[in-house]
Structures are given as structure tokens and as C-alpha cells.
Amino acid sequence: MKRRWIAAGCxxxxxxxxxxxxxxxxxxxxxxxxxxxxxxxxxxxxRILLYTTEPQVAxxxxxxxxxxxxxxxxxFSDYDNGSELMRLVNHFAEGPAEPVEVSQDLFxxxxxxxxxxxxxxxxxxxxxxxxxxxxxxxFREKKLPSADNLAKAREQVGFERIRRIEPGRKIALEPxxxxxxxxxxxxxxxxxxxxxxxxxxVESALVAVAGDIALGSPPPxxxxxxxxxxxxxxxxxxxxxxxxxxxxxxxTSGDAERFVEIDGRRYSHIVDPRTGxxxxxxxxxxxxxxxxxxxxxxxxxxxLLGVNGPELTGKLRNxxxxxxxxxxxxxxxxxxxxxxxxxxxLPRE
Numbered sequence: 001m002k003r004r005w006i007a008a009g010c011x012x013x014x015x016x017x018x019x020x021x022x023x024x025x026x027x028x029x030x031x032x033x034x035x036x037x038x039x040x041x042x043x044x045x046x047r048i049l050l051y052t053t054e055p056q057v058a059x060x061x062x063x064x065x066x067x068x069x070x071x072x073x074x075x076f077s078d079y080d081n082g083s084e085l086m087r088l089v090n091h092f093a094e095g096p097a098e099p100v101e102v103s104q105d106l107f108x109x110x111x112x113x114x115x116x117x118x119x120x121x122x123x124x125x126x127x128x129x130x131x132x133x134x135x136x137x138x139f140r141e142k143k144l145p146s147a148d149n150l151a152k153a154r155e156q157v158g159f160e161r162i163r164r165i166e167p168g169r170k171i172a173l174e175p176x177x178x179x180x181x182x183x184x185x186x187x188x189x190x191x192x193x194x195x196x197x198x199x200x201x202v203e204s205a206l207v208a209v210a211g212d213i214a215l216g217s218p219p220p221x222x223x224x225x226x227x228x229x230x231x232x233x234x235x236x237x238x239x240x241x242x243x244x245x246x247x248x249x250x251x252t253s254g255d256a257e258r259f260v261e262i263d264g265r266r267y268s269h270i271v272d273p274r275t276g277x278x279x280x281x282x283x284x285x286x287x288x289x290x291x292x293x294x295x296x297x298x299x300x301x302x303x304l305l306g307v308n309g310p311e312l313t314g315k316l317r318n319x320x321x322x323x324x325x326x327x328x329x330x331x332x333x334x335x336x337x338x339x340x341x342x343x344x345x346l347p348r349e
Contacts, residue, residue: 032204032220037062041069042186043079044210050197051204051219061200065193069209072192075106076185078129078178085179092173099163099170107169109181109188110162112294116184117159119319120301128273129178130156135271135278139260150276157273187212187251187296211252212296218246223347229286229325232256232335240325240337242349247290253299254284272304279304282329288346293320302326312340 032051035058039046046069052058077083081090084106091097102110116124130153134145145153161174173179186209193207194214203217206225218224224244231237234256258269260278267278285307287299298316302324308314312324323342330336 034219035059035062037066039066041066042073042077042189042209044186045208046193046210047206047208048193048197049206049208050202052202054201057200058202061197061202064200065196065207068196069189069193072105072185072189075103076109076181076188078180078182085181088171089173089177089179092175092177095175097172097175099165099168099172101168101170104169105192107164107171109184110171111164112188113181113184113297114159114162114164116294116297116301119317120298120305121315121317122159122274123272123301123304124183124297125157125159125273126179126181126184127157127159127161127177128271129180130154131271131273131276132180132182133178134276135267135269138262138267138278139269142260142262144262145276154273154276183300184294184297186210187214187249187294190214191249191292213250215245215248215250218244226349230256230284232282232284232327232329240327243288244347244349245288248288249290249292249295250286250288251295251299252284252286253296253303255279255282256284268303270300270304281306284327286325286343288323288343289320291320293322295322298322307338310340311342312338 032053033055035050035052035055037048048062048065050058075084078085080086084103088100088102091100113126134149134153138145156176156178161177163172165172190207190209190212191214194205194216197205198216204219205216207214215225224246227243227245227250228239229241229243230252231240253270255268260267265280267280270279272279283303285299285302287295287302289295298319305315307324307326312326313319313322321342323346324340325343326338328336
């Protein structure tokens, strides 16, 4: 599960997938071998699972993939004052300043974040860091943030506070703007690591950064990677469905493990940047895409917004094709499940 705080707008999101793959015996050297590697990056468990007939080549590719994730963490972290992101934020901390040229990765993720913010009507917003800080304290103290503190924090939130300048790959911020990429960075990193593996000849691979998963070509002899989509209570409920996926990204958001109860009311760790409050909806939403979209950000946004229309994406504007599964606990404690056509046509076990 994601260990960082995210805003609904800001990620990502919560997910729990049980991913398995079945390959040929390792005793046959001419057959693909199943290898698994785990490291910690971005404050999360990063898992790479692959099949290869050239283990040494694959191990070098995995080293490069982990190095790519570490590189992105060094750029995107809001915990490390020496990160590229924090240098940018601190440049504008005291007042107006000249725009800053940033790396291609930071420019790309801020470009993607703006697009999703517009698509979700501001439900996804990477400038929600001041609100997230308030709710971190609320979780520790089991006490709601004061109205004054929330009002002051909301004055510093708004994706329009980030201005991208092209050409030149420059960024300008309104003074005092804080940025938290937690709702989009892990999905971005998983996709980037998978791309590294593919460039180095490893096609049959899976990369999971916490609950954000990027899937490559399927295991040998299989139609896809086996992925179990969890319910409202992943540790106790049976999975909703078991899919076979390939060449896709998948993310789930919900309040299963990150919530606080204050004065008898349950608040999710996902914060609505438009209201300043943690979401009170009991739901889990899974989003799958095959075009490299930021499924983590869309899953979090749909969890906040709720689904609408036959395709469940009616509250989004100009969104890419998304397969969506929605499960919500209604007022009478009934679990209502909905899926769209794109999800219903995905291959199953």
C-alpha cells in the first residue's frame, strides 16, 4: 500500500493486487526462467518480476530499472530538500522569481499532472501539499484541522499556480506554492522502469511500485499476467475478479488501510483539494489503461468524484480510454459494484 500521503488530486492511490505468473521449470536451462527482485524506493516496496532465457542480461537490466526509479525519486521527492522538486519549490518560497529550467522528467510529470487536473475539474491537484500537511497532523492527533488552518491552506492550492513555459522547459510557481507528486509519481516510475527493461531486451516483465503496476508482455505460454482486483477489505474479502492482463498499467484507490476516525466519522487519507477535507466515501476503484496513462491519478480522482454514466467516467473530461471497476459501500451498508464495458471485456482467468 502507498505509504506517502496523497490528495485526491495529488495519489495515488491505494491498491492491493495479488500478482502471480506461472512459467516453465527452472531446471530446463533452455526455457525462460522466472526471476523476482525487490528493493525499496520512493518510500515503498518496488517489485520486479520477469521471465528470461538470459539471467545475467536480465539482472543488468533490472539494475538499470531500479536505478531509473532512484533517479526519478531524486527528482520528484518532496521529503528530500535536495531533490529537484524541492529546489524548484524553494526557489519561489519567498516571492516572485525567474522561471527555472527543469529536467525532462519533471517537466513531463508536471505537464501530465496539469492535463489530469483539467480532466478531473481540479480533483487531482499536485499543489495540495498544504492541505495534506494539515491532515497528516489530524491523523497523528485524531483531531480535525481547524477551519482557519484549512482556509489558509486552501488559499495556497490550485493547479493554475504552476506555469509551464515552452520552449525552454521552464517552470514558474506562484510564491509559496508547495507540490506533492505522491499521487502520480509511483505510476510514472513503474512505467519508466518497464520501459528500461524493454529497451534492454526484457519484454516479459512486471513492475510494481507499491500498488501501481506496469505490465509488459505476458509470461511464457500465458495470455497475460494474473492480477487479482481486491475488494473493500483486501486482507479479508475475496478478490472481486481475477484478470489476465498484458501491456497495461493498473492502479486501485480507496480507504481500506489509510483512514482515521474522528468524532465517529471515518476520513480517508485522500484529501479533496476543493474542500480541504479527507474523503468520507467507503469505496474502492480500480483503473486499467493500455495507453500508458496515469492510472494512479485517475483512480484516486474517481474515488473522490464518484463514477457517473454507463462508462463510469462521465465526471471526467477528455480522459483517455480507461477500464473501470467501482465498489462502494452505500448508506444501508450494501456493497454496490459497477464496471464499464472496457473492464467487462478484459480477459479473465
